[in-house]
Amino acid sequence: MTEPRKRIHLAAHFPGVNSTTVWSDPESGSQTAFSSFVHLARTAERGLFDFFFLAEGLRLREHRGRIFDLDVVGRPDTLTVLNALAAVTDHLGLAGTINTTFNEPYELARQFASLDHLSGGRAAWNLVTSSDAFTGENFRRGGFLPHSERYQRAAETVAAARELWDSWDADAIVADAAGGVFARPEAVRPVQHRGPHHSVDGFFTTPRSPQGHPVLIQAGDSPDGRDFGAATADVIFSRHGTLAAGQEFYRDVKGRLAAHGRTPDDLKIMPGVTVVLGDTAAEAEERAAHIRRQQVSPAGAIAFLEQVWGRDLSGYDPDGPLPREDPDPANTSVTRGRVRHDRDVLATARQWRELAERKGLSIRELVIEVAARQSFIGTPRQVAEAMDAHVQQDACDGFILVPHLTPTGLDEFVDRVVPELQERGVFRTAYTSGTLRGHLGLPHPDRRRAPAAVG
Numbered sequence: 511m512t513e514p515r516k517r518i519h520l521a522a523h524f525p526g527v528n529s530t531t532v533w534s535d536p537e538s539g540s541q542t543a544f545s546s547f548v549h550l551a552r553t554a555e556r557g558l559f560d561f562f563f564l565a566e567g568l569r570l571r572e573h574r575g576r577i578f579d580l581d582v583v584g585r586p587d588t589l590t591v592l593n594a595l596a597a598v599t600d601h602l603g604l605a606g607t608i609n610t611t612f613n614e615p616y617e618l619a620r621q622f623a624s625l626d627h628l629s630g631g632r633a634a635w636n637l638v639t640s641s642d643a644f645t646g647e648n649f650r651r652g653g654f655l656p657h658s659e660r661y662q663r664a665a666e667t668v669a670a671a672r673e674l675w676d677s678w679d680a681d682a683i684v685a686d687a688a689g690g691v692f693a694r695p696e697a698v699r700p701v702q703h704r705g706p707h708h709s710v711d712g713f714f715t716t717p718r719s720p721q722g723h724p725v726l727i728q729a730g731d732s733p734d735g736r737d738f739g740a741a742t743a744d745v746i747f748s749r750h751g752t753l754a755a756g757q758e759f760y761r762d763v764k765g766r767l768a769a770h771g772r773t774p775d776d777l778k779i780m781p782g783v784t785v786v787l788g789d790t791a792a793e794a795e796e797r798a799a800h801i802r803r804q805q806v807s808p809a810g811a812i813a814f815l816e817q818v819w820g821r822d823l824s825g826y827d828p829d830g831p832l833p834r835e836d837p838d839p840a841n842t843s844v845t846r847g848r849v850r851h852d853r854d855v856l857a858t859a860r861q862w863r864e865l866a867e868r869k870g871l872s873i874r875e876l877v878i879e880v881a882a883r884q885s886f887i888g889t890p891r892q893v894a895e896a897m898d899a900h901v902q903q904d905a906c907d908g909f910i911l912v913p914h915l916t917p918t919g920l921d922e923f924v925d926r927v928v929p930e931l932q933e934r935g936v937f938r939t940a941y942t943s944g945t946l947r948g949h950l951g952l953p954h955p956d957r958r959r960a961p962a963a964v965g
Contacts, residue, residue: 518901518936519778519908519950520928521561521605522554525916526585529814529881530784532804532914539917542586544594549917551595554602557924558938560949561603561634561725562595563747563910564588568609569645573813573845574822589621596629603946605634605727611660612640612649615670615703616710622724623675623716631720631945636727636747639664661734663707668726668742670703670710672955677701678718693717723955725946731759740766740777744952747910748781751885756781756905778907778950783885785911787922791888798887801914802878811874814881817845818855818862828874832859832866894930901936 525531526541533541540546551562566588570577588606595604604625608618618635626633639660640646646654655663682697703710728743730736739746740763750759756779764774786801788794806814808828815832816823820841823833837855866876886893900906913919931937943949 515934515936516901516907517938517951518897518931519780520554520557520559520937521563521603521780521908521910522550522559522920523563523565523782523910523912524550525913525919526565526567529805529810530912530914531916532801533916535804535915537918538915541916544591546917547591547595548598550913550920551599551602553917553920553924555599557920557928558941559602560908561605561632561946562592562599563605563636563727564591564607565636566607566609566638568612568640569648571845572644574816589625592625592633593628596625596632599629599632601632601941601944601949603632603634603725603949604629605636605725605946607636607638609638609640610664610667611655612646613667615667615708616674616714618667619671619674619714620716622671623719626719626721626724627716631947633719633721634725634727634745634946636729637664637668637742638729661730661738664738665742666705666707670701670705670708672723673701673703674710674714675718675723677714678716680718680722683717721945721947721954725950725952736763737766739763740772741770743777744947745778745780745950748779748906750905751781751783753900753903753905756900757903760904760906775951776953778952780908780910781885781906782910782912784914785885785893785923785927786887787890787893787926788887789889791892794887794889794892805914806874806878806881808874811877813845814877815873818858820844820855826873829872832863832873832876890926890930893927894934897927898931898934898936 524547532538539549554562565585567585588608592604592606595602606625608621610618622633622635639655641655641657641660643654677699679694679697682693684691684694686692698713700713701710725744726742727745727747728735728739729747729749730738731749746763748756748759750756760779763779764777767774767777786794786798788797811828812823812826815826818837819833819835820838821833821835821844826833837859839855862876862880865871865879869875869879871879886896888896897909901908911920911923913923928937932939941949947954
């Protein structure tokens with residue numbers, strides 16, 4: 511008997527604060543105007559996407575003491591934008607990134623329950639953590655959270671939020687004017703949470719929302735992060751966009767679910783990917799090369815290298831060879847506010863030198879080679895075939911698209927690739943649910959669900 515083909519899930523990332531965005535392109539619009547958010551969200555909804563996704567930055571990165579030139583300055587408050595979008599969209603899920611290190615569970619539970627009510631069941635919370643003292647200077651008593659405690663605080667934050675969401679029964683409100691009863695007293699219980707990081711005591715202000723709990727998204731990739739995601743998340747936003755890397759991540763994380771009493775269907779894995787289209791494969795490759803050079807300017811290439819080298823490399827020619835001197839592993843302050851993925855900068859430098867020598871790459875060409883993120887390049891049919899293959903071969907359950915242009919970066923994908931996916935029978939032709947949980951095929955959370963645990 512033939513196995514049914516898996517359906518693809520799609521989400522749209524509003525671009526900003528990364529090396530993908532090309533804010534200087536003549537076709538790029540405002541990063542802050544509400545019309546930009548509306549255009550991208552409505553395009554995603556026209557394409558029947560599952561959700562719209564906003565990342566968050568709580569402090570502008572600084573490079574050698576100045577605002578980092580690659581950042582797009584002016585990211586508005588996440589929940590303000592999502593609440594406004596709830597009024598101009600009808601079906602699209604609305605996902606916001608809010609930090610569990612610098613916020614309290616009572617206010618977070620209230621904010622996301624409110625968004626879920628206002629949107630009719632379309633809210634999602636992307637849980638992120640931070641051990642970054644630079645960002646922490648804007649928050650918690652001028653300090654920061656030790657790296658080893660960030661997931662413990664995140665788990666307790668989610669557990670407390672769930673206690674608050676579950677404190678109202680779904681049928682608590684009776685609005686019996688004749689009897690003078692608005693909510694059944696026995697259906698609204700006080701919350702008393704005591705833990706190492708949080709204390710909550712009292713009745714929750716907000717009745718149970720349409721989804722019960724907003725969809726929870728998580729993006730950690732360390733062993734602790736993967737365990738936290740397996741225990742807690744409904745969706746994981748991964749960075750493993752290639753087939754082989756995606757399959758390894760998919761097997762590993764889905765394999766961790768049973769330890770937390772969950773099944774593979776309880777969690778969707780959606781890597782962030784980019785797409786470049788053309789009428790022919792050659793045209794798509796040409797456009798991709800042009801975009802890569804826009805994403806990595808000469809000054810941007812030097813700044814990127816300085817992040818790894820920990821040194822002032824402003825005297826180097828971006829069209830020349832890599833520095834002969836080794837990185838300074840002790841100097842991590844050249845760029846502040848950036849997530850460091852390079853734990854061993856000396857090993858990274860060796861790998862990059864070997865790559866540059868083998869391919870004859872200049873500094874800028876090397877940075878384009880190692881930093882540019884273009885996952886699917888080709889004609890609409892080729893891209894649809896490749897995306898379908900990733901999902902059918904268990905590299906992921908869908909994709910979070912990260913366009914390089916704001917706000918029109920999704921237009922071509924929706925007009926040309928979505929019909930190809932529909933023709934293949936792997937993408938919806940209409941919304942069939944009113945909630946984001948319904949779009950994603952996720953179970954409605956049971957009331958009094960056990961608190962999240964981290965192994």
